Structure formats: C-alpha cells, structure tokens
Amino acid sequence: MLEQLLKLCSEVISRENLENTETLxxxxxxxxxxxxxxxxxxxxxxxxxxxxxxxxxxxxxxxxLGLRAFAARAREMRLSxxxxxxxxxxxxxxxxxxxxVEAACKAISEGYSKYGxxxxxxxLREAIAEKLSERFGVDxxxxxxxxxxxxxxxxxxxxxxxxxxxxxxxxxxxxxxxxSHQAKRLGRKVSKIKTTFEEDWxxxxxxxxxxxxxxxxxxxxxxxxxxxxVLDPKTLKEILEIAExxxxxxxxxxxxxxxxxxxxxxxxxxxxxxxTLMLNSFSKTWGMTGFRVGYVxxxxxxxxxxxxxxxxxxxxxxxxxxxxxxxALNDEQAAKRNIELIGKxxxxxxxxxxxSSLIDVKPPQGAMYIFPRIKLENFDSWKFAKALLxxxxxxxxxxxxxxxxxxxxxxxxxxxEKPLREACKRIREFLEKYG
Amino acid sequence: MLEQLLKLCSEVISRENLENTETLxxxxxxxxxxxxxxxxxxxxxxxxxxxxxxxxxxxxxxxxLGLRAFAARAREMRLSxxxxxxxxxxxxxxxxxxxxVEAACKAISEGYSKYGxxxxxxxLREAIAEKLSERFGVDxxxxxxxxxxxxxxxxxxxxxxxxxxxxxxxxxxxxxxxxSHQAKRLGRKVSKIKTTFEEDWxxxxxxxxxxxxxxxxxxxxxxxxxxxxVLDPKTLKEILEIAExxxxxxxxxxxxxxxxxxxxxxxxxxxxxxxTLMLNSFSKTWGMTGFRVGYVxxxxxxxxxxxxxxxxxxxxxxxxxxxxxxxALNDEQAAKRNIELIGKxxxxxxxxxxxSSLIDVKPPQGAMYIFPRIKLENFDSWKFAKALLxxxxxxxxxxxxxxxxxxxxxxxxxxxEKPLREACKRIREFLEKYG
Numbered sequence: 001m002l003e004q005l006l007k008l009c010s011e012v013i014s015r016e017n018l019e020n021t022e023t024l025x026x027x028x029x030x031x032x033x034x035x036x037x038x039x040x041x042x043x044x045x046x047x048x049x050x051x052x053x054x055x056x057x058x059x060x061x062x063x064x065l066g067l068r069a070f071a072a073r074a075r076e077m078r079l080s081x082x083x084x085x086x087x088x089x090x091x092x093x094x095x096x097x098x099x100x101v102e103a104a105c106k107a108i109s110e111g112y113s114k115y116g117x118x119x120x121x122x123x124l125r126e127a128i129a130e131k132l133s134e135r136f137g138v139d140x141x142x143x144x145x146x147x148x149x150x151x152x153x154x155x156x157x158x159x160x161x162x163x164x165x166x167x168x169x170x171x172x173x174x175x176x177x178x179x180s181h182q183a184k185r186l187g188r189k190v191s192k193i194k195t196t197f198e199e200d201w202x203x204x205x206x207x208x209x210x211x212x213x214x215x216x217x218x219x220x221x222x223x224x225x226x227x228x229x230v231l232d233p234k235t236l237k238e239i240l241e242i243a244e245x246x247x248x249x250x251x252x253x254x255x256x257x258x259x260x261x262x263x264x265x266x267x268x269x270x271x272x273x274x275x276t277l278m279l280n281s282f283s284k285t286w287g288m289t290g291f292r293v294g295y296v297x298x299x300x301x302x303x304x305x306x307x308x309x310x311x312x313x314x315x316x317x318x319x320x321x322x323x324x325x326x327x328a329l330n331d332e333q334a335a336k337r338n339i340e341l342i343g344k345x346x347x348x349x350x351x352x353x354x355x356s357s358l359i360d361v362k363p364p365q366g367a368m369y370i371f372p373r374i375k376l377e378n379f380d381s382w383k384f385a386k387a388l389l390x391x392x393x394x395x396x397x398x399x400x401x402x403x404x405x406x407x408x409x410x411x412x413x414x415x416x417e418k419p420l421r422e423a424c425k426r427i428r429e430f431l432e433k434y435g
Numbered sequence: 436m437l438e439q440l441l442k443l444c445s446e447v448i449s450r451e452n453l454e455n456t457e458t459l460x461x462x463x464x465x466x467x468x469x470x471x472x473x474x475x476x477x478x479x480x481x482x483x484x485x486x487x488x489x490x491x492x493x494x495x496x497x498x499x500l501g502l503r504a505f506a507a508r509a510r511e512m513r514l515s516x517x518x519x520x521x522x523x524x525x526x527x528x529x530x531x532x533x534x535x536v537e538a539a540c541k542a543i544s545e546g547y548s549k550y551g552x553x554x555x556x557x558x559l560r561e562a563i564a565e566k567l568s569e570r571f572g573v574d575x576x577x578x579x580x581x582x583x584x585x586x587x588x589x590x591x592x593x594x595x596x597x598x599x600x601x602x603x604x605x606x607x608x609x610x611x612x613x614x615s616h617q618a619k620r621l622g623r624k625v626s627k628i629k630t631t632f633e634e635d636w637x638x639x640x641x642x643x644x645x646x647x648x649x650x651x652x653x654x655x656x657x658x659x660x661x662x663x664x665v666l667d668p669k670t671l672k673e674i675l676e677i678a679e680x681x682x683x684x685x686x687x688x689x690x691x692x693x694x695x696x697x698x699x700x701x702x703x704x705x706x707x708x709x710x711t712l713m714l715n716s717f718s719k720t721w722g723m724t725g726f727r728v729g730y731v732x733x734x735x736x737x738x739x740x741x742x743x744x745x746x747x748x749x750x751x752x753x754x755x756x757x758x759x760x761x762x763a764l765n766d767e768q769a770a771k772r773n774i775e776l777i778g779k780x781x782x783x784x785x786x787x788x789x790x791s792s793l794i795d796v797k798p799p800q801g802a803m804y805i806f807p808r809i810k811l812e813n814f815d816s817w818k819f820a821k822a823l824l825x826x827x828x829x830x831x832x833x834x835x836x837x838x839x840x841x842x843x844x845x846x847x848x849x850x851x852e853k854p855l856r857e858a859c860k861r862i863r864e865f866l867e868k869y870g
Binding site: 002006010026101104152160178288292 | 439486489526543750
C-alpha cells in the first residue's frame with residue numbers, strides 16, 4: 001500500500017497544479033471528511049510542492065549567503081594591511097554610545113546575569129510599549145512586547161509563531177536574504193515577488209497578483225534594505241487590505257524606521273493591530289549590532305508564541321544586555337546624532353553616484369543604503385563587486401544578493417565623508433573602464 | 436487525483452506499521468525508482484506517523500514546560516515576601532566570578548560589540564580546543580569547535596545540523612524536557628526510552644530495543660539531569676556501538692561533566708570522534724546561566740552546520756560575552772570552588788533525604804541534582820510539589836517533568852547547608868503527613 005501511495009504522490013507532483021488556492025481548499029475539505037487534520041493537508045501539499053520544485057523548478061542561487069564570504073574576504077584584506085573601504089555590510093561604523101556601555105557594565109557587575117523570562121524583562125518591555133505608544137499614538141501594553149535576540153530572531157520567531165511547516169510566506173524582493181533562508185529552514189514555502197527600479201519599488205501590483213488564500217504571511221520592510229524605499233501610508237494601507245482579503249498576517253520589519261529622510265515613514269502600528277506584527281532592533285539606531293537585542297510588537301497571544309520559540313532555541317536574552325537596551329532607549333541624543341549622520345552620508349552617496357552617466361540612482365529616502373542601477377548591458381554584479389574589491393579596494397554588495405537584481409549594487413552609508421567620496425569616485429572610474 | 440491521494444494516506448495511516456525499519460527501507464527504494472528524493476520519503480513517513488499519533492496515540496502531557504510556570508509561582512511568592520526555599524531549577528546560586536565580570540566589562544568598553552562570525556571568535560574556539568585536547572588526551576583544532584548561545588542552542592543547532600524533518604531522535608528518559616520539545620519544533624520524530632531507578636538508570640537494554648535504522652540521533656546526557664547518574668566508559672562504549680550499528684549520531688550533552696563525584700565521568704571525546712557531537716556550556720561550572728554561552732565539538736563539517744543554523748536564528752553571539760567565557764575558561768580556581776561546593780551539598784541532600792523511610796535515594800554521582808523515589812502508592816509528584824510549595828515554602832521539581840516519573844522529585848543542590856537541611860526536613864515531614 002505504501003508503494004501505491006508513493007506512486008500516487010509522484011503522479012500528483014507531475015500532474016496537479018498544487019500552487020492553486022482551489023487545490024488547497026479541496027484538500028482541506030477532503031481532510032475534514034477523512035478526519036485528518038488541516039495541518040496534515042497543508043504540510044502534505046507543501047511537501048509535494050517542494051519535491052516539485054526540486055524535480056522541475058529552476059535551480060535557485062543562494063546568493064545572499066555568498067555576501068558573508070565576500071565580507072570575510074574584505075576583512076581579510078584589511079587585516080593583511082590593504083586599506084579596503086568597506087561598504088558591503090549593514091553595520092554602522094559608530095559603536096554603542098557611552099550610556100549603553102556604562103549600563104551594560106553596571107548590570108553585569110550587579111549580577112543581572114541569571115536565567116530570566118524568555119519574553120524579556122518587564123522594565124524594557126514596558127519602556128518600549130510606552131515609547132511606541134507615545135510616538136505612534138497607539139495604546140500598547142507590556143503584553144504586546146517580547147524582547148528578541150536581535151532583529152534576526154524577531155523574524156525567525158515570528159515566522160514560527162505565525163505559520164506552520166508548508167505554509168506560504170510572501171517576500172518582496174529586493175530583500176534581506178535571511179527572510180527566505182529562515183522561512184525555508186523552518187519548512188515554510190517561500191513565494192517571492194519582484195519590485196523594480198522602474199516602478200519605484202512599489203509592491204502593490206505584484207502582491208495583488210501573487211497573494212492568495214495559500215498565503216499565511218507577507219513580510220514587508222520599509223524603509224527598505226537594500227533600496228532605501230520609504231512607503232507612504234496609502235500604499236501601506238493597500239498592502240494591509242491585500243493581506244486582509246486572504247486572511248494573511250503582515251510582518252513589518254521596521255529596523256530602519258528611524259532612518260527615514262523624506263518625512264513619510266509610517267509604522268504599521270499606526271494603521272492596524274489586526275493580524276500585524278511589527279519588529280525592530282537596537283542594532284542600527286544605536287550602533288548595537290553585536291549586542292543582539294531587538295523586539296516584536298503584536299497581540300499578546302502572538303507575542304507569547306514568539307517568546308516560546310525563543311525559549312526553545314536559546315532560553316533567554318542576557319538581562320545585562322536588556323538593561324543596556326533600556327539605556328539606549330533613553331539616549332535620544334545618541335540616536336539623533338546617528339540618524340543625522342547616516343542621512344548626510346546618503347546624500348553624499350547620491351551626489352557622487354549621480355555624477356556617472358553609467359549609474360541610475362534615486363534620491364535617498366531612508367535606511368542606510370543606496371541601490372543604484374548600472375546602465376551596462378549584461379552587467380554582472382558579483383563579477384563587478386569582486387573585481388572592484390581586488391583591484392580598487394572598495395567593497396560593495398552585489399545586487400544579486402537581494403534577488404534578481406544583477407544590474408544593481410548596494411552601497412552602505414557606513415564611512416565618513418572623505419572615504420565615501422573616494423569610494424564613489426573609484427566605483428565611477430572602474431565602471432567606465434569596466435564598460 | 437488529490438482526493439484519491441488523501442484517501443490513500445488515511446488508509447496507510449490506519450493500516451500500515453510505519454514505525455518499522457523495513458517500511459522505511461521499502462519507501463526509500465520506491466522513491467529511488469520513482470525519481471523522488473530520499474528526503475521526500477522520510478518526511479512523508481514522518482508526516483503520516485505524526486498524524487497517526489494525533490489520531491490514535493496517547494495524549495502526551497508537556498509537563499516539562501509546566502516547570503517554568505511553577506518556578507514563576509515560587510519567584511512570585513518570594514517577591515511577595517515569603518521566604519521560599521527554591522530548589523526547583525537547574526540554576527546555581529553562585530554568580531559569575533569577578534574575573535568574568537571584569538572581562539565582560541572590559542570587552543564592552545573596548546568596543547567588542549560588532550557583528551562577528553556565527554561560529555564564534557577564533558580565540559575562544561582555540562582555547563576550548565586546547566583545553567579539551569589536554570584534558571581528554573585528544574587532538575582537537577579550532578575547526579572542531581563552534582560557540583553557541585548556551586547549551587540550549589547547542590542542542591537545538593545540533594539537531595538541525597544532524598537530522599532532517601521526519602527523522603527519528605531517541606531521547607533517554609528521565610530527561611531535560613527541552614530535548615524533546617526542540618526536536619518536535621524542528622519537525623523531528625521523538626522516540627523516548629525509559630530508564631529506571633531499579634536498574635540504576637542504565638539505558639543500554641532499552642536502547643538496544645528501540646534504536647533502529649530509522650534512528651538518526653541518540654541524545655545522551657551524563658552526568659545526568661535529573662538523576663545525577665554518571666556513566667562508566669564501558670556503558671558509554673556500548674551506547675556508541677548501538678549507534679554505530681544503525682549509523683546514528685550520538686549527541687553527548689556534557690554540561691555537567693565537571694560535576695562528577697565518583698571519579699568516573701567519561702567524555703564521549705575520549706571514546707570516539709566518529710559520528711559524535713559533544714556539547715557543553717559555561718552556565719553551570721562558572722555560574723554563568725544568564726550569559727548564554729556554550730559550545731559544540733564535532734567534525735568540522737558538522738560544526739559549520741551548527742554555526743549556519745545559529746546564523747539563521749540569531750546571527751551571532753555577542754563578542755564581549757565570548758571574551759567573558761574566555762576569562763572563565765582560565766579561571767580554574769572559580770570552577771574548582773563551585774564544583775566542590777555542589778558536591779558537598781549533594782552529600783548533604785543524600786544524608787538528609789536518607790533519614791526518611793518514605794524516600795529511596797541513591798548516593799550522588801554527579802550533576803547538581805538528587806532524584807529520589809517516593810515510596811508512597813499513587814504518589815503524584817505535581818500535586819505534592821504544589822502543596823509543598825504553598826504550605827511549606829519549599830520548591831522542588833516534580834518527577835513528571837522529566838518523563839514517566841511521577842513517583843520522583845528532583846531537588847537541586849543550589850542552597851547553602853543550613854537552608855538545604857531545613858528544606859529536606861520539611862520535605863520529610865510533609866511526606867509523612869502526606870502519606
């Protein structure tokens with residue numbers, strides 16, 4: 001009977017259109033009739049689909065993970081004495097402010113280094129709820145907030161909390177490669193949609209086409225890494241409506257929300273608290289990348305589930321780190337300084353890159369990046385970035401790391417004015433030669 | 436065709452013996468013939484099996500997770516001013532030594548708070564490789580070691596690295612409840628074997644019966660939480676042979692290896708480096724529970740996979756925490772002091788509990804716990820522990836948290852002599868009354 005089952009699986013894989021809402025609806029009905037669980041139907045379909053793409057789908061390149069190896073090469077070159085200008089990572093050059101360093105040391109010395117609740121310490125959760133409530137005119141309580149191991153676990157845990165293996169997660173490209181990587185590791189099915197430079201990175205049309213009853217989560221990230229795009233409230237509302245129509249959750253990754261330079265950045269919290277989850281991190285605003293602390297904001301039930309996922313993976317976040325985050329939250333001066341600095345540099349990047357006739361670049365709106373389009377036919381972003389690093393000692397991230405964007409480069413605003421201008425000059429010159 | 440497939444699934448679930456090595460072998464062969472992947476066969480079987488236990492299996496109680504709620508109640512009572520003696524958790528009462536606190540503060544102040552490699556910093560990995568090589572007479576290199584977010588991510592990441600969804604993980608009970616919880620979250624199939632007080636917690640016979648070609652990983656933990664059992668090299672060797680016979684991996688959780696009081700504790704590293712993974716943590720030996728730092732030791736390829744899993748979930752471990760761990764490694768005095776202290780307390784627990792005719796207790800061998808058997812018919816460990824906490828202000832962990840051990844209690848050696856003796860006295864008296 002098992003042989004028969006496998007044979008039938010193989011036939012279903014080759015003949016049925018599994019990526020169809022009706023197929024799922026039918027399967028769910030059938031499962032109810034057979035007394036099988038809904039989960040079973042979803043996961044079986046997911047399994048069949050995965051096998052389908054293994055057998056018939058295009059070979060997907062995991063370019064995003066290549067960026068780490070590339071960054072390691074840049075680091076190695078610097079260590080060997082070559083003055084590489086590193087603009088390839090999303091790590092600010094500024095460090096945690098003295099207030100944060102001091103608070104961390106104080107907390108360690110006072111023994112805040114015991115097991116604590118997986119959901120985070122109450123003081124920090126309360127402070128976050130209060131700050132956000134005030135800033136966005138909403139009414140958040142401590143139960144709406146869980147502290148996470150950076151933005152990374154915020155997305156990982158949220159995917160775990162909001163979906164099951166086999167469920168579809170929609171990701172808007174260009175995107176931080178870890179979303180798709182996390183979703184796949186957790187056995188979720190990833191559906192990518194493409195936004196373009198030409199359409200000003202607007203995702204609405206593509207989302208309308210892709211999202212279906214199969215969609216469990218849509219992940220959005222504005223201000224965007226890598227494009228810097230900031231979404232206006234109207235567009236954000238449209239996305240929420242698309243999600244609502246199919247009953248999908250929206251995860252809004254807002255780690256760059258402070259880095260918004262056109263005055264338009266909207267938090268999802270301002271528009272809806274129904275089936276939405278907002279996440280943020282202390283990494284960028286306060287230069288605390290290596291502290292690994294961030295948070296999620298959602299309904300109390302969901303927040304608890306994220307904490308449960310965190311409990312399973314790492315038990316808890318060191319309390320002394322959470323106390324350092326509390327100090328960061330209160331250091332608005334440091335945040336302001338950092339935000340202004342990045343904004344100034346984004347303008348410098350824009351000014352310098354605009355000088356080249358081979359580069360299409362949009363005025364910066366937010367985040368820490370510029371994502372120019374290179375006007376050369378058959379431009380290969382990986383090949384170019386590697387050559388630029390070895391020959392001109394400038395490291396930038398290939399556009400291919402963020403999806404099907406091989407004619408783009410991502411340049412981070414993480415150096416001071418002088419080296420930044422010099423790096424841009426080398427990029428321009430190398431492009432001329434390369435073209 | 437899909438309806439047909441679901442119907443057939445439902446029939447296979449109810450009629451076939453899926454938990455059979457032959458079934459898997461047949462399925463794998465059939466998949467090869469049909470050009471389906473081996474993964475597909477394994478995951479499909481896993482899915483069918485899971486649905487089987489949902490439909491026909493016993494309702495499993497997740498008692499292990501109840502312990503956190505119980506501990507929260509004990510904490511709450513203390514905060515409200517009641518002098519509760521807390522012996523319910525695996526957290527030492529001693530804190531990180533001054534050398535560690537100092538190193539952590541120094542590293543934070545010096546700016547070791549940037550993104551770092553997911554596998555951990557080289558200095559710490561090298562130091563661990565060196566220490567272990569010297570201690571166990573083996574030859575480990577930096578590539579054999581990955582730093583993890585505590586013992587918790589060490590097991591989580593190892594399960595991810597060594598198995599796939601649907602694979603069978605064998606867990607020896609009584610056990611730390613998180614193993615099974617992690618495995619299930621990762622979509623693995625958990626098979627539990629039971630060891631008993633009567634057979635001196637020896638797992639060999641039960642393992643021989645349970646382990647099959649379906650088994651991908653056996654998790655062992657000696658010195659054991661909760662029993663304190665220390666395994667002799669001969670028994671450990673027998674386990675390794677059982678694993679080798681079926682091609683399974685052995686994950687050896689050695690977080691209590693320093694707490695071994697009968698001179699017999701063997702590390703798996705001393706016996707085999709083939710398909711074995713050893714993990715440890717800084718939490719217990721140096722009282723660093725809240726720092727969240729541990730490590731895994733295995734073949735370089737596996738170690739890289741654990742690091743990749745960590746990269747996906749949390750990016751990296753704060754470097755200042757790793758530098759604190761390096762200081763701990765060099766503070767052998769602090770380790771020695773802590774180990775002696777726990778040993779002395781285990782003897783006190785043994786002495787005090789032996790006084791009761793209602794308690795069966797074995798001389799302590801290792802770890803930080805005593806796991807006595809209560810000689811009362813129909814003893815309910817949860818009911819007793821809750822009543823003991825509310826009426827006598829002593830918190831202990833119910834045996835049911837660790838598997839089918841409802842006539843046991845786990846008592847942690849985490850208080851000083853005087854309160855420890857007093858707590859035991861209250862347990863004895865309450866048992867008399869309770870009986």
